[in-house]
Amino acid sequence: xxxxxxxxxxxxxxxxxxxxVRIMNVCGGHERxxxxxxxxxxxxxxxxxxxxxxxxxxxxPEEDVYLAIQQALHAxxxxxxxxxxxxxxxxVPKTEPRSLEQAKASGADIRPISSPQEAVKIARxxxxxxxxxxxxGFETTTAPVxxxxxxxxPDNLFLLLSCRxxxxxxxxxxxxGKPGFDALIAPGHVATVMGQEEWTFVTEQHAIPAAVAxxxxxxxxxxxxxxxxxxxxxxxxxDNCYPEVVRPGGNATAQAQLMQxxxxxxANWRGIGIIPASGFALATRFERHDARKQFGGYxxxxxxxxxxxxxxxxxxxxxxxxxxxxxxxxxxxxxTPRTPIGPCMVSxxxxxxIWRASGVKVSSTKIIx
Amino acid sequence: xxxxxxDGYNARCTARGVMRxxxxxxxxxxxxxxxxxxxxxxxxxxxxxxxxxxxxxxELLDEMLASDPDLQGA
Ligand code: SF4
Numbered sequence: 294x295x296x297x298x299x300x301x302x303x304x305x306x307x308x309x310x311x312x313x314v315r316i317m318n319v320c321g322g323h324e325r326x327x328x329x330x331x332x333x334x335x336x337x338x339x340x341x342x343x344x345x346x347x348x349x350x351x352x353x354p355e356e357d358v359y360l361a362i363q364q365a366l367h368a369x370x371x372x373x374x375x376x377x378x379x380x381x382x383x384x385v386p387k388t389e390p391r392s393l394e395q396a397k398a399s400g401a402d403i404r405p406i407s408s409p410q411e412a413v414k415i416a417r418x419x420x421x422x423x424x425x426x427x428x429x430g431f432e433t434t435t436a437p438v439x440x441x442x443x444x445x446x447p448d449n450l451f452l453l454l455s456c457r458x459x460x461x462x463x464x465x466x467x468x469x470g471k472p473g474f475d476a477l478i479a480p481g482h483v484a485t486v487m488g489q490e491e492w493t494f495v496t497e498q499h500a501i502p503a504a505v506a507x508x509x510x511x512x513x514x515x516x517x518x519x520x521x522x523x524x525x526x527x528x529x530x531x532d533n534c535y536p537e538v539v540r541p542g543g544n545a546t547a548q549a550q551l552m553q554x555x556x557x558x559x560a561n562w563r564g565i566g567i568i569p570a571s572g573f574a575l576a577t578r579f580e581r582h583d584a585r586k587q588f589g590g591y592x593x594x595x596x597x598x599x600x601x602x603x604x605x606x607x608x609x610x611x612x613x614x615x616x617x618x619x620x621x622x623x624x625x626x627x628x629t630p631r632t633p634i635g636p637c638m639v640s641x642x643x644x645x646x647i648w649r650a651s652g653v654k655v656s657s658t659k660i661i662x
Numbered sequence: 663x664x665x666x667x668x669d670g671y672n673a674r675c676t677a678r679g680v681m682r683x684x685x686x687x688x689x690x691x692x693x694x695x696x697x698x699x700x701x702x703x704x705x706x707x708x709x710x711x712x713x714x715x716x717x718x719x720x721e722l723l724d725e726m727l728a729s730d731p732d733l734q735g736a
Binding site for chain 1: 685689703713
């Protein structure tokens with residue numbers, strides 16, 4: 294029998310829930326659906342939905358964005374990146390370009406793309422130029438980048454990789470002793486590629502209820518129902534509420550391609566620090582396409598406030614689900630989608646931008662933990 | 663998106679009237695036919711879509727429990 298979103302809501306409301314439950318999601322798409330569909334208002338008051346680490350642009354190291362800007366300005370390359378990377382600010386004096394968008398305005402050849410195939414096309418069309426593809430993303434985006442590499446890329450295409458795995462950030466939160474959530478909605482698109490099995494550590498090692506969900510409210514509500522019932526019945530298992538595309542084992546071909554083209558390395562998350570085995574680097578066979586090796590001399594590690602969030606920006610705590618976006622004192626005042634201060638207000642997957650775009654107006658003092 | 667044409671690893675797909683070039687490189691070990699639906703991200707098909715609805719395992723458990731008198735009250 295097919296249940297509608299309304300049916301799921303009714304089933305959720307009928308659950309004998311006696312305590313406050315905090316459910317974290319780790320996907321910008323989930324957060325957007327939850328916010329746009331108004332699920333927070335529709336659920337019982339003691340169910341809190343917390344946006345967690347679901348925005349790859351938000352955690353992309355400031356150093357990497359700076360390096361990309363410098364390569365575009367000084368190495369004579371064409372720099373291509375997914376659109377929402379272009380407005381992410383770095384910490385430089387006001388006289389220097391603070392984002393790829395500003396570098397473009399001052400003459401650098403920077404082009405937004407929406408697919409890895411466009412990077413290949415631009416490199417083929419410009420054989421006399423060097424092209425750097427600045428790629429940030431989670432597994433769902435990284436796997437297509439791997440596919441692009443294996444299908445064959447021209448010699449003049451280089452990669453500046455800032456790709457991350459999703460689950461290690463959740464593992465870090467769970468290992469910290471103060472995770473700040475009681476249940477997890479696991480990311481459907483990541484599970485589509487990597488398999489839902491990646492997330493069984495949440496239920497099996499930490500006894501935290503979890504369910505995989507897609508972007509539609511009906512799938513999210515099914516997952517919310519599942520984790521609440523797991524809590525109530527004291528029985529934890531990883532539920533799959535997105536069987537439309539999430540199959541046991543995920544997409545094995547895509548995973549094999551990822552492992553051929555890349556290797557998993559310790560990686561820095563902006564404002565958070567190094568998380569072990571949480572990032573991707575190019576496999577040895579593709580090293581000659583590594584933009585860090587080719588144009589790495591522009592890193593300028595001694596800069597002021599290197600790696601930090603902009604002054605006053607609380608993105609790191611927003612990303613980790615420690616505070617809601619509107620608890621940042623700059624939210625909606627100094628920091629808006631038109632005048633973004635931190636990456637969480639820049640990216641379409643950033644919780645600050647999603648909340649603000651859906652009409653959350655003022656900062657509040659409501660504390661999650 | 664729905665697949666309209668296939669040429670090697672490349673396909674032309676449509677969704678809500680929008681046409682896109684989509685790579686099937688990540689689905690090369692799957693049988694793919696015209697008319698199939700695929701989930702697409704950044705120009706790459708990640709997986710074939712089936713018609714299964716969003717559900718929770720609890721539904722299946724409840725249904726099994728309801729239909730099997732031996733399990734009731736267990
Ligand atoms: S509202 Fe702006 S300044 Fe505050 S955390 Fe979000 S992005 Fe950073």
